[in-house]
Amino acid sequence: MKTGELEKILKILEREYKKWDVPVVTMIAERTHDPWKILVSTVLSGRTKDEVTWKASERLFSHAKTPEELLSLPVKTIEKLIYPVGFYRTKAKRLKELARAVVENYKGKVPDNLDELLKLPGVGRKTANLVLIHAFDKDGVCVDTHxxxxxxxxxFVKTKTPEETEFELRKKLPRKWWKLYNDILVAFxxxxxxxxxxxxxxxxxxxxxxxKSRQGA
Ligand code: SF4
Structure with a gap:
């Protein structure tokens, strides 16, 4: 598929996608505009249904709104607050490490560039790009499974891994679509x-x- 054909599709989906469920991290971003909460809910959302992520995020934020507050909670308490998100035990430990790194290395503020975000424990390219887009309104290419x-x-790409897809999209996808591409395709x-x-x-x-056209429909 050529870029022009993809853009025709994206223009249609841009009008349609809000009818479908907006990804949970986008909803949390629109409500809070808080980089720390966006980072935490992105970590919670991995392998977890949106509804479960939403409720777990609310419970956790009602006890700890900032990295400093989260750092003061025992891991067991974090586990209880985020249960039943997928891998809640691992995520509870990871959130605490994340809070420590943000407090100790970045004075309690989530960094606003890709290289620094990728230095945070447990933060991969998908999370870092999503935080960049939603927390800081910067261009990023977030590639999830969809x-x-x-x-x-x-x-549009011929790739084997999400990481390869990200790098191909960075070359081929017009920049004006970078921020929206993930939201549109996740909802779709x-x-x-x-x-x-x-x-x-x-x-x-x-x-x-x-x-669809290959199927002759
Ligand atoms: S495979 Fe079906 S649902 Fe997916 S884009 Fe094509 S027509 Fe739409």
Whole structure:
């Protein structure tokens, strides 16, 4: 798929995607505009349903709003507050390490550039890009499983890992789409272009979809 064709699809999906569920980290970002809370909810959201992430974030923030406050909580308390998010024990430890790093190395403020974010314990490229976009309104290319899958499905990239997809998108995707690309494709990938049983008949871009046209529909 060429860039022009992808942009036609994105223009349609840009109008449609708010009808579907907006990713939980985006909702938390829109409500709080707080880089620390956005970073924490991104960590909590891994392998966890949005609704569970939302409630766990609320419980945790009602006890600890800042990295300093989180650092003062015992790991066991953090575990209880974030249960039942996926891997809650590991995440509780990781959140405490994260809080310590932010307090000790960055004076309690989440850093606002990719290289520094990637130095934080347990922060990978997906989390760092998402924080950059939502917390600091900076350009980032956040590639989660839906972005990786759908970008390959359409043939816009031909990559094996989300990291390769990020680097390809940084070369090929026009910069004006960088911030929105993740939100649009996550909502679209959860609601319509699902990994199992995609809802092609209801898909607003089915006439432009190379997969659908290959199926002769
Ligand atoms: S037509 Fe089907 S495969 Fe193509 S983008 Fe839409 S849901 Fe996905």
């Amino acid at each position: 972005v990786h899958r759908i970008s390959n499905l359409w043939g 990938g959860q609601a319509i272009c699902r990994p199992v049983k995609p809802r092609c008949e209801e898909c607003p871009v089915k006439d432009l979809c190379p997969v």
